[in-house]
Amino acid sequence: MMKYIFYSNVVFLIFISTYQLSAQNTDLARLEFTYFPQESSNNSFRRIRSFINFPIKLKNNNYLLPGLEYRNVNLQFKDQVPFDTRNLDRFQSIKVNLAYIYKLNDYWRFATEIGAQAASNFSKNKLLNEDLLFVSSAFFIHKRDYDRSIKKRRIIFGLRYSTTTGFPFLLPIFILNKRINQNFSYNLGVPKTSLKYYFNEKNSLQSFITLDGFYANIQDDISIVNNQGTDIAKDIRMTVVLGGLGYQYKFTDNLIFYAYSGYTILNDIRLRNSDRDDIFTINDNNSFYGRTGIKFKF
Secondary structure (H helix, E strand, O other): OHHHHHHHHHHHHHHHHOOOOHHHOOEEEEEEEEEEEOOOOOOEEEEEEEEEEOOEEOHHHOEEEEEEEEEEEEEEOOOOOOOOOHHHOEEEEEEEEEEEEEEOOOOEEEEEEEEEEEEEOOOOOOOOHHHEEEEEEEEEEEEEEOOOOOOEEEEEEEEEEEOOOOOOOOEEEEEEEEEOOOOEEEEEEOOEEEEEEEOOOOEEEEEEEEEEEEEEEEEEEEEEEEOOEEEEEEEEEEEEEEEEEEEEEEOOOOEEEEEEEEEEEEEEEEEEOOOOOEEEEEEOOOOEEEEEEEEEEO
């Protein structure tokens, strides 16, 4: 029972952040690769993710922010299971979103975002209604710089709704990021809580706990026999909680290389039916996790 409650709470939280809020994300572009093998298994997870945002400056320092994101997931599923896994090796998602940032005063911004996403294995080589997801959010951003180099603070809070959650209500958003001094900063919230140490303005190291995951529709439904009889898998969802260390190097103030490695605290890949009930867990053993990439910031 306690394990079920823990999983439910983690799933609830990950939906707040699985699809990033473009208006609160200071990255204009990113290209990254994620890899982790599954412990006690030949399975492995690989993901290539890229996105680009296009800030358009309006009057009074307001911004319109259209964006595009692409993810390609390769799930090497080699466990022996009593169903066909041929259509479970490749998943893709394409998201388009539009955010608007309105300047309230020198310290406060209001932002709203709407987005649409297609996430599927696309085994039928076409787009289905079940592949489409929709998200929307509204939140406030408070940012203050006591000094241009240190003691910067940003607070983000608001509400978010996504058709992937299955919850008929809005989900909360809260993030606090603060630069304490020249050497330390911290971030509290979802999807990431971290403590960062700056060797200098180019090199930094951080410890972190974060959430990761993906969701996709399965176009060719999979019939699975379990203890309750035969059920049909309609979609796949991965929920990962992990902790570790990360390194960042600034080529310039805007261009940054990063690498993160750690170990999963929760590693759960599930097939679900049309009622969003879990009907098969692919693997839940914890394992090594690695992610690296390059990003371009404001």
